[in-house]
Amino acid sequence: MHMRRGVLLALGLAGVMVTTACGGGGGTGTSGGARDTGGTVTLDWEMWAGSEDEKAQLDHLAALVTQKHPAIKVNLRTAPFNDYFTKLQTEFAAGKQPCVVSMQSLRLSAYADLLEPLDGKADVQGFAPAALQALKLGGKQLALPYDLASMLLYYNKDAFTKAGVAEPKSGWTVADFEQAAKKLSTGGKAGFGMSFADLHTLSMLLSYNGAQPVTPDVKLQFDSRPMVDALTWYAGLATAKAALVPASSSDVGWGETQFVNGNAMMAVDGSWNIGSALKDAKFAVGFAPLPAGSGGSKTYLAASGFGVAKGCPYPAEAAQAVSVLTGPDAQAYLAGQGRSFPSRTDQQAAYEEFLVKQDPKNAEAVRGAIASVKDGLAGGVPLFTTKNWDSVGKLMAQYLIRVYTGDQSPQDALATIQQQSARGQ
Incomplete structure (x- = not known):
C-alpha cells in the first residue's frame, strides 16, 4: 500500500487548536486563489505527502480538475504528514490558507469554524453514508471524503x-x-x-x-x-x-x-x-x-477528505474542485494505486483488486x-x-x-x- 504504517495512526494524536482565520477579498484574490486576465482561476490546494510517488498521485488528481473544468487550475502545495496541520494552523492564522483544504475527521472540530459548509454546493451522491457523516459537524457537511477507515x-x-x-x-x-x-x-x-x-x-x-x-x-x-x-x-x-x-x-x-x-x-x-x-x-x-x-x-x-476554506475568494470554483477530487474518477485512480479504501461504494472493489494483484498468494486473506x-x-x-x-x-x-x-x-x-x-x- 502507499499508505505508510502510522500515517493514519497519527489520527490518534490529532486535534490542532486553531483560533483565528482571516477573510479573503475579491478581485484577483489573495487568500488561496487568483484569477488571470483570461478568466482562469487558480486555486491553492494543501495536502500531505510523504514521497514523490504520493505527490505524483496528487498531481494526477489536480489535473483531473482542469480536465473537468478547463477554467480552473489547481496549485498543489504539500507538506509531510507530521508537519501538515501545524503548517495549516499557521497559514490560517496569517490569512494565507489554501482554498482547498485537506482534512481528517478526527481534526475536524478544530477547523469547523474555518471551513465553508458544502451542503447544496457539491454532489454527495455515491458516498458511503458513514464517510459523509465522519466529515459532518453541527449538521453541516464541512468536507467531502476520499477515503474511509x-x-x-x-x-x-x-x-x-x-x-x-x-x-x-x-x-x-x-x-x-x-x-x-x-x-x-x-x-x-x-x-x-x-x-x-x-x-x-x-x-x-x-x-x-x-x-x-x-x-x-x-x-x-x-x-x-x-x-x-x-x-x-x-x-x-x-x-x-x-x-x-x-x-x-x-x-x-x-x-x-x-x-x-x-x-x-x-x-x-x-x-x-x-x-x-x-x-x-x-x-x-x-x-x-x-x-x-x-x-x-x-x-x-475515520475519514479523510477535502473542504473549502472560509476566505477563499472563489468558493464556487473551490467546491467544483472538491467534487472532482473526491469524484468517481479520482477515487478509482487512488484505489488502483492502493492509496486507501475509497469512500465511494462503487470504487471499493478496485481497492480489493489492487491488494489481490499486489499479493496474489494472499488473495483469500x-x-x-x-x-x-x-x-x-x-x-x-x-x-x-x-x-x-x-x-x-x-x-x-x-x-x-x-x-x-x-x-x-x-x-x-x-x-x-x-x-x-x-x-x-
Whole structure:
C-alpha cells in the first residue's frame, strides 16, 4: 500500500487548536486563489505527502480538475504528514490558507469554524453514508471524503492453528476473544498486543459495552461509568497475562508492531494497514471484525477528505474542485494505486483488486479483510473529537499505561484525563 504504517495512526494524536482565520477579498484574490486576465482561476490546494510517488498521485488528481473544468487550475502545495496541520494552523492564522483544504475527521472540530459548509454546493451522491457523516459537524457537511477507515482484529493464523483455537470470524464474542488471548499467551508470546492510541483502544472499549469518550454534542466524558467498566475489562487482559503492555507511553503503535513482529498473536489495527501487514509479517495473517460485546461488534470510523476554506475568494470554483477530487474518477485512480479504501461504494472493489494483484498468494486473506472492513462499517460510528484532542491523546498515553501496569485504577486514571482535558475543550 502507499499508505505508510502510522500515517493514519497519527489520527490518534490529532486535534490542532486553531483560533483565528482571516477573510479573503475579491478581485484577483489573495487568500488561496487568483484569477488571470483570461478568466482562469487558480486555486491553492494543501495536502500531505510523504514521497514523490504520493505527490505524483496528487498531481494526477489536480489535473483531473482542469480536465473537468478547463477554467480552473489547481496549485498543489504539500507538506509531510507530521508537519501538515501545524503548517495549516499557521497559514490560517496569517490569512494565507489554501482554498482547498485537506482534512481528517478526527481534526475536524478544530477547523469547523474555518471551513465553508458544502451542503447544496457539491454532489454527495455515491458516498458511503458513514464517510459523509465522519466529515459532518453541527449538521453541516464541512468536507467531502476520499477515503474511509475502520478498525479490525488482525490475527496470526499459524498460531491459532498450532494452538487448536478456532479462528476469529464475524460474530466472534468478547468471551471468545478472552479465551483465545489466554490460550495463545505461551512460550514468551502474548495473545494480544495492547494499545493506548485512540482509534485502536477506544474501538475496543466501544465494542465491549458501547462506551464512548465523547458525548453527542462533542463534550468529553472519559469518567463515565461505561468508560470505567470498559477500561477495567481491557486492562484486565494484562492482569490475566493475556496481553503485552506497551513498554512506554511513547510506544503509540505498540500493539500492531508487536503483532507484525510475531510477539503478539492478535492486535487491533486500521484497515489502512491490510497490505503492509500481509507483506511484512512472516506468518499467515487473518482479519476479523472486533470481538462483539453486549451490543454486537462495533468500531470507530475515520475519514479523510477535502473542504473549502472560509476566505477563499472563489468558493464556487473551490467546491467544483472538491467534487472532482473526491469524484468517481479520482477515487478509482487512488484505489488502483492502493492509496486507501475509497469512500465511494462503487470504487471499493478496485481497492480489493489492487491488494489481490499486489499479493496474489494472499488473495483469500485480502477478501476476508475487506469483508471485515464492510462488517465494521455496518456497525461503526465516526469518532468525533474535541478541539484539544492532541492533549487528550497524550494524556491517554500517560495514564493508561499506569492502568495497564496496575499502578493506578481505571477510575482514577479516567477521572484525571477528564479533569485535565476538560479545561481545553
